[in-house]
Amino acid sequence: MTDHSSNASTPNPLTRPSTTIPFGLIRPEHVVPAVDELLERAQAALDAIASQSGPRSYEDTLGALEHATEPLEYAMGVVEHLESVATTPALRDAYNAVLPKVSAFWSSIALHEGLYAALKSFAETEEAKALTGPRARLLQKTLADFRRHGAELDASGKARLQEIDQELSQLTTRFSQNVLDSTNAFERWVTDPAELAGLPESARAAARDSAAAKGRDGWRFTLQAPSVVAVLTYADDRRLREEIWRAFNRRGRQPGHDNLPLVADILRLRKEKARLLGFEHFADLVTEDRMARTGAEALRFVRELTAKTEQAFEKENQALLAFRRELEGPDAPELEPWDVAYYAEKQRRALYDFDEEQLRDYFPAEKVLQGAFELATSLYGVTISSADLPGWHSSVQAHRITDADGTVLGVFYTDLYPREDKRDGAWMHGLIASVPPEPHVALFCANAQPPAGGKPSLMSHRDVETVFHEFGHLLHHCLSRVPVRSLACTRVAQDFVELPSQILENWCAEKDALDRFARHYETGAPIPSKLVESLIRARNFRAANAQMRQLGFAAVDLALHVEYSPEEHGDVLAYANRILQRYNPARLPDDYALLTSFSHLFAHPVGYAAGYYSYKWAEVLDADAFARFKKEGLFNPETGRAFRDSILSRGDSDEPLALFQEFMGREPRLEPMLERQGLL
Numbered sequence: 001m002t003d004h005s006s007n008a009s010t011p012n013p014l015t016r017p018s019t020t021i022p023f024g025l026i027r028p029e030h031v032v033p034a035v036d037e038l039l040e041r042a043q044a045a046l047d048a049i050a051s052q053s054g055p056r057s058y059e060d061t062l063g064a065l066e067h068a069t070e071p072l073e074y075a076m077g078v079v080e081h082l083e084s085v086a087t088t089p090a091l092r093d094a095y096n097a098v099l100p101k102v103s104a105f106w107s108s109i110a111l112h113e114g115l116y117a118a119l120k121s122f123a124e125t126e127e128a129k130a131l132t133g134p135r136a137r138l139l140q141k142t143l144a145d146f147r148r149h150g151a152e153l154d155a156s157g158k159a160r161l162q163e164i165d166q167e168l169s170q171l172t173t174r175f176s177q178n179v180l181d182s183t184n185a186f187e188r189w190v191t192d193p194a195e196l197a198g199l200p201e202s203a204r205a206a207a208r209d210s211a212a213a214k215g216r217d218g219w220r221f222t223l224q225a226p227s228v229v230a231v232l233t234y235a236d237d238r239r240l241r242e243e244i245w246r247a248f249n250r251r252g253r254q255p256g257h258d259n260l261p262l263v264a265d266i267l268r269l270r271k272e273k274a275r276l277l278g279f280e281h282f283a284d285l286v287t288e289d290r291m292a293r294t295g296a297e298a299l300r301f302v303r304e305l306t307a308k309t310e311q312a313f314e315k316e317n318q319a320l321l322a323f324r325r326e327l328e329g330p331d332a333p334e335l336e337p338w339d340v341a342y343y344a345e346k347q348r349r350a351l352y353d354f355d356e357e358q359l360r361d362y363f364p365a366e367k368v369l370q371g372a373f374e375l376a377t378s379l380y381g382v383t384i385s386s387a388d389l390p391g392w393h394s395s396v397q398a399h400r401i402t403d404a405d406g407t408v409l410g411v412f413y414t415d416l417y418p419r420e421d422k423r424d425g426a427w428m429h430g431l432i433a434s435v436p437p438e439p440h441v442a443l444f445c446a447n448a449q450p451p452a453g454g455k456p457s458l459m460s461h462r463d464v465e466t467v468f469h470e471f472g473h474l475l476h477h478c479l480s481r482v483p484v485r486s487l488a489c490t491r492v493a494q495d496f497v498e499l500p501s502q503i504l505e506n507w508c509a510e511k512d513a514l515d516r517f518a519r520h521y522e523t524g525a526p527i528p529s530k531l532v533e534s535l536i537r538a539r540n541f542r543a544a545n546a547q548m549r550q551l552g553f554a555a556v557d558l559a560l561h562v563e564y565s566p567e568e569h570g571d572v573l574a575y576a577n578r579i580l581q582r583y584n585p586a587r588l589p590d591d592y593a594l595l596t597s598f599s600h601l602f603a604h605p606v607g608y609a610a611g612y613y614s615y616k617w618a619e620v621l622d623a624d625a626f627a628r629f630k631k632e633g634l635f636n637p638e639t640g641r642a643f644r645d646s647i648l649s650r651g652d653s654d655e656p657l658a659l660f661q662e663f664m665g666r667e668p669r670l671e672p673m674l675e676r677q678g679l680l
Contacts (some may be wrong), residue, residue: 012037018409019432019441023082024390031079031094038072039105039419042508045069055121058131058198062138065115066485071634076102077431083420084421084429085445086392087180094112096173097171103169103605104162109156110149111541119143125406134653135485141289141487141652143150148288149276157276164273168605171269176603178257182596183223185254186247188240198356203230205453216475223426224418226449229460232341233356245338246589252596259596262570266602267560268610280306290493291617291656295562296494298613302554305616306583309551312544312679317585320542322644323347337586348541354534356461362531364487364521365416365448365457368464371517372471375507376401380479382646387411397451403480410440410478416467417450417457425599426466428473428501433489440489443478444470456521461535472501475648482651489651494611496656497674498618499625500648509539540678544660545585547616547677552583554613557601561610621660623673628664 013025014034045068052060076098083095109115122128128139150161189211190196196204196219206226207219215222220364221227221244221620233246235304252259270282277286283295292298315506317335324343325332335343347353373384381404389398389411396415418424423446432441448463459467475491476497484486490497507513511532518527532661560572569575576595595601600608608614625643632639644662674680 007533014038014078015071016191017071019434019439021078021302021431021441022304022390023078023392026078026082028088028090028094031091032097033071034075035079035098035102036673038075039101042069042072042105042186046112046115050112050118052118056118056125057127058122058135060136061118061122062142064276065142070111070485071423071497072102072105073503074432075343076427079427081431081443082392085419087421092177096170099169099173100166103166105198107149107162108166109161109409110146111153115528116146127665134482138487138654139482144289148277148285152274154415159272159525161276164269164276168266168269169272171266171369172602172604172607173265175252175259175262176423177598178259178595179252179603182251182254182257183424184420185257186223187214188221188247189216190221191217191479195240196235198234198236199230199235200360202357202360202449202452202455202458202679203227203234205455206230206449209450209452211653220346223251223424226418229341229462232338233345234342238338241338241342242336246528249337249597250591250593253591259602260573260593262596263602264566267572268562268566281563283558284548286436286494286561286606290611290614292493292613294324295558295610297365298617299558299562299608301617302551302613306548306551308674309544309547312605313585316542316544320344320347320585323350330417330528332353334514335586337584337588337592340585344542344545348538352534352538352541354531355536357529359518359527359535360458361520361522363459363461363464364519365459366465367517368459369522371416371513372468372504374516375504375513375635376466376471378476378635379637380644381637381641382409382479387480389413408439410442411442412474412478413442413443415443415445416448418447418595420529423449423599428470428472428477428490430477430489433477433485433491434596435483435485435488440478440480442474444474458521461508466507468504469501470505473497475504476500479644479648480651481649482653484653487652492652493609493656495614495617496621496660498615499660502615503622503626503643506622506629507634509535509536522535533620534623543677544679546571547579547679548583550612550616552580553598553600556580556595557582557608558610561599588645618672620670621668623676624668625660625664627672 012034013022014030014031015037045064049061049064059318079095079098083091121137121144130604138541153161190207204219206219210222211218211220217346222229223244228244228248232241235241235539255289274280274285275280277285281295283298287293287295292301319338320343321335323346324335327346335420376382376384381403385400387398387400391398391413393415396413397412398411400408401410401412415422419458422445426444426446428442428444430442434440446463446466448457449464450458472577477489482487505621510527514527514532519525556576559579561578564572564575566572573593573595577588577592580594600612602609629636629639642663650659657667671680
């Protein structure tokens with residue numbers, strides 16, 4: 001049993017919010033006492049708002065509500081972050097111990113009758129009716145959020161809603177932990193160098209270092225992204241590719257880590273929650289305050305884009321099979337899923353004289369980071385410098401972002417490499433959303449190939465895009481100047497939040513931008529023009545496949561949260577796989593189980609559930625907005641300032657469509673994205 005006691009003589013670092021977060025001082029035993037104390041304080045603050053007598057004002061109602069939960073949000077944000085990047089059994093136990101209590105508290109806020117009455121009472125005052133700008137929007141959104149989260153349910157409905165929210169919080173946390181555990185449970189050892197044929201030296205070095213870290217000779221392959229991508233893209237050994245592919249796509253199905261029952265329970269509870277709140281299905285519940293507004297509109301968007309992509313998708317897949325048969329003869333078999341990336345890479349080399357591995361030498365991680373930082377300076381006039389602050393791992397770096405007038409806008413951390421105590425994927429986490437002039441605090445994580453074989457971390461071009469993407473989210477957080485915390489930073493509609501991140505990826509395929517930071521890690525020479533030209537020519541290679549992959553994830557997400565019924569459709573995994581098959585270039589095996597490791601959908605009570613379409617929705621916005629940069633200059637500070645003023649600094653202070661129209665002068669168009677992809 002874990003000891004959750006805390007030394008009373010030592011101040012608990014989680015109870016004292018600070019922009020200088022003392023990561024090195026936070027221990028698992030701090031979690032339970034800190035959260036218990038902060039829950040008590042937050043509840044008392046809410047009760048005080050509700051019980052106040054006399055005329056209502058903004059400051060003692062909405063303003064007080066803004067401050068009531070801030071310390072608890074800080075503590076839980078830090079704990080959730082550490083559980084994602086530096087987990088231990090003790091930390092996991094502590095996090096799991098507080099999660100039900102915190103979930104119950106969050107769901108109770110909208111169900112607090114006195115608090116809701118106070119808000120409605122304030123809404124009737126002359127002060128409330130005279131509100132403008134962000135404060136008026138906060139009142140409108142707060143009342144709508146309370147209704148959407150059960151404020152008008154009867155007593156039994158409120159009690160059931162709290163039970164559902166607690167259970168969803170626990171189930172989704174178990175889902176996330178099972179994915180991490182099943183990822184770490186797999187390792188493939190290679191002792192025969194012949195099995196490594198085709199793999200680039202960077203992948204071999206990483207596998208050799210991984211084996212050495214375990215005290216063994218040979219090469220060790222895992223289910224962490226750099227290892228998986230390298231094997232599936234380059235390994236000549238088909239059995240090795242198949243083994244890695246099957247293991248990766250069976251995560252969350254192993255005994256002791258089986259997520260399939262959790263998926264069924266999560267979907268059942270989400271549907272029950274939506275019905276309880278008066279919505280037909282979960283997708284309508286979560287899209288009501290997003291740009292799409294309804295699950296039906298999100299589905300329409302996905303189906304329209306699918307129809308515009310399918311013909312090119314089929315042509316690409318026929319061309320890939322024909323290419324394989326040119327290499328191996330007319331009797332070469334149909335492609336299996338573990339063959340697609342391998343032959344696609346060979347086809348790309350043949351068509352464009354382009355080997356993505358050649359780029360790695362020009363993308364050392366430090367130069368990539370510096371390139372992203374310098375782009376922010378050029379466009380938005382900010383300066384980014386190193387900060388001497390403690391992190392949670394020796395590889396983590398701290399930075400400070402400063403405006404042209406010397407104002408410190410934020411502090412942020414970068415964590416770029418995989419570890420066994422860190423979950424996979426890439427993400428930005430806003431730890432502190434402040435009100436000016438206080439600085440924000442954020443971080444972004446990736447899982448790029450770590451330094452290996454005596455070389456620095458050398459990134460693939462996809463890794464570079466990932467860094468720019470997450471940095472875009474971070475700029476959206478740190479450049480926020482919204483005077484209302486709940487509307488600040490990235491707290492925007494989910495189908496809008498990817499615009500600031502995805503738009504930065506565009507600079508990764510522009511020669512003028514690459515010339516600024518792509519330098520050989522040994523010689524410092526710029527990336528050769530021929531290689532950049534090949535990269536740009538190959539950018540739309542199998543663009544329809546890339547698009548269909550994302551649309552497949554969106555389609556299965558919406559189908560699960562709009563249409564799926566276990567009574568009508570049977571086993572949820574088989575149902576999902578039938579949908580995903582349409583979007584896959586090869587026949588999926590019967591035991592395919594992407595669903596049980598689909599963390600975007602099932603590792604959070606909401607997360608990207610019924611919202612995965614947001615990536616494509618925002619891609620329409622980003623392609624359209626980037627067209628203005630292309631027209632006015634990639635590094636035009638006036639265009640950058642306009643984007644910062646209309647989008648990055650504004651958070652959710654106005655409707656997303658209004659912010660986009662302010663920058664572009666019109667509504668968004670689909671054509672720029674299709675044109676960029678070569679699919680128009």
